[in-house]
Amino acid sequence: MEQEIREHLRDPVYIYAVAHALGEREPISGLTDPVVVDHLDLLHENGFQHYLASSRNVHELAGESATRTLSSVDATQIGAVVYATNSPSENVTHSQDGWAFLRAASLRGVPLTVVGGNGCGNLAIALRTARNAVQAEGLSSALVVTTDRVTSGSRFEDSGSIILSDGAASCVVGPTLRGPGFRLLGVSTAVKAELGGSASLMAMARVIRTGIHRAVENLRRTVPGGAGPFRLLVTGNYGLTTRRMFSTLCGFDLSETYAPLVADIGHCFSADLLISLAELEKESLLRHGDRLLLLATSPQSWSLIAVEYVVADRPDGRTPDESPLVIT
Template sequence: MADIHLSSISYVHGDPRPVAGLGEPGCDDERLSQDGLRDYRETTASSLEMACDVGAKTLAAAGASPDFVLYATETPQEGEDALSTNARLAVALGIPGTVVLNLAGHGCGNLGLLVQVADALLSRHPAGSALIVTADRVASGRGRMMTGPLSVLSDGAAAVLATREAPAARPALRVHGVAVRTDAQGGTADVSPAGQRRTVLLGRSAAAGLKEVTGLGPRDYTHALFNNYRLSSQRFLAGAAGFAAAQLVPGPVADHGHSFAADLLVNCALFARAGTFEPGARLALSATGPNSWALIDVEVVG
């Protein structure tokens, strides 16, 4: 099965706000800043509006008209259904004849689901490209401080073009494999001893699944990237999946907070711009949700 490629990442966040000013229980805990949390991002734009924004930016940068659009959000606007969302997204992107697939259900781990579906579509279908979009914002009245507190939720979106052929645009990521594992009994949001044990087992299962596909174990990767959780949580999750502490490369947690499933795409774009990774580096992208854990093996190209 041929590998797919990811390129032309775009992203958007809301405006920065200090975590300490949230007014929610635990937001003034001094340990949060020590553990990387400082600001969260807030916007009045809906998830769909952000999705249209980043999707258009990625298509413009790539100069492409995709065969599919794969969209995931856990926070649709009230009264918004998948049928109307799909139509609005396709029209807003100027591709009304493109098939839009509305995918979700893995929370902050939705990127793993999106990449796995893109891989399946492009590997077994004559289509040449798929636009991946994920966007989420915290609904009015919902708290932003996560359990633990695992992190603080931010409003943001990201998009990337997946192609069968290697793109001309650089930098790009070559996807060598994806493994998604689920456990409906609990996951990263459950901080009880039993919940932590389930998390460890889920991480090990995802790592074993990825090794079956790629032949690489956790210690074989150059770096491991996780969602923008507090640093202590990232270290715990890295260890649970079998990565060494030195492999972990945290993203800008202090600046962006945790933007649901957009974090990993945003961080890859930022690290690429900064020249953090050498061409040929193998990255394990870890996308975790409440009940799932996805690991994506990507190689930095150009």
């Protein structure tokens, strides 16, 4: 049995059937929140134009996204659900919110794990949890869904100077793939839970730099072929200044950093990265063999997710084209 588990842990795992469900798009200039009004010029300078608002509970947004994901796979093969949120529905526990999601997604009998604790970086721990379940337990597949919305307070987030949006994203994680998807090469997380609300900008910058560098080093030790080369760094929908800093810390030029929907949808918490993967596929910007580095962050945790784009059952059998990927 032990040998069997070891063999499973060496098997490849793939991410596919990515989908999302988002709130309604509204211009940030229409918000009357005084905090947003005070920072409107800064938000515009950083590329934000719109945000997404929904009156639905997060489990309902998650249910819609999951239904779209499951429409393209055999839902009876889903052996586990990993549900990630930083903002459960009002007046319920995280567990109750997860159970409501299972009902909304018609997955009432599937084992559920609710994860959190990494804020807008929750996707990384959700993928790690799903990967581990698939590999260690030999599951046919697991469903990952991340969902959040603003229920109180301001939509302006001082950390990164961003505008928060409501939305959910989902995918399937499994050991086999037909058609396009992403091989999950590795996940690396660094945490530094020591910053208080009164920390200076210089102290925050030092902690962020140390955290990202540690995550990069961890990834180099665990990813097949090391931590590169990668065609693109995919970040959350942060402002231009923050994305420039993250690009430098991860060893990329800003032109190699992908976050195409900053202006259109704002920052959808930990759903941003899956939404961007779906956008890359929709725009046909990926080729078989392209490696991507995803950066999932919160104010005190930094995760790197390494993936490789794979088109299974390629009819031509050609070696992937290694020419530079140009994003316009």
